[in-house]
Amino acid sequence: MSLRPPPARAPATLLREAKPLKALFGEARRLDRLQQLVESQLQPAAREYCRVASWREGTLLLIVTDGHWATRLRYQQRRLQRQLQGMEEFRALSRIQFKVQPPETPRHKPGPAPELSVRAADNIQETAQGITDPKLRAALERLASHARPSDS
Numbered sequence: 001m002s003l004r005p006p007p008a009r010a011p012a013t014l015l016r017e018a019k020p021l022k023a024l025f026g027e028a029r030r031l032d033r034l035q036q037l038v039e040s041q042l043q044p045a046a047r048e049y050c051r052v053a054s055w056r057e058g059t060l061l062l063i064v065t066d067g068h069w070a071t072r073l074r075y076q077q078r079r080l081q082r083q084l085q086g087m088e089e090f091r092a093l094s095r096i097q098f099k100v101q102p103p104e105t106p107r108h109k110p111g112p113a114p115e116l117s118v119r120a121a122d123n124i125q126e127t128a129q130g131i132t133d134p135k136l137r138a139a140l141e142r143l144a145s146h147a148r149p150s151d152s
Helices: 011-017 019-041 044-049 067-075 077-085 118-129 134-144
Strands: 050-056 059-064 095-100
Touching: 019 050, 019 059, 019 077, 044 050, 044 067, 059 067, 067 077, 067 095, 077 095, 118 134
Parallel strands: 059 095
Antiparallel strands: 050 059
């Protein structure tokens, strides 16, 4: 007797039925709805820099990816709060917090590998000939093999 795995289920079905996923999916949908409401009250230019992070106990936390826009939004905080309080979802809004969090940029962009001249490769190859450790010798020989012939 062989055990058969249960039939595959569509991802949408899993999101609706699995309890932890269902709760997570529900929270994501709620935040998306709140994001739309907040964006409806922001200047069009500010929308791409502002994301709803959380909405709990009367406090709305907005992540702003640009310090300039965070400052501008802080100056407009009272107006924004009044406008949002007029909406059913934000009726209990008592405070808006702004957190500046610049987008992550790659720390190091790998560029093209530096070219190894034929002369440098010859020097590495000569050095490899005098090495007794076989692993180090093989590594140096591999390195020397990466030389590009000069176009002269």
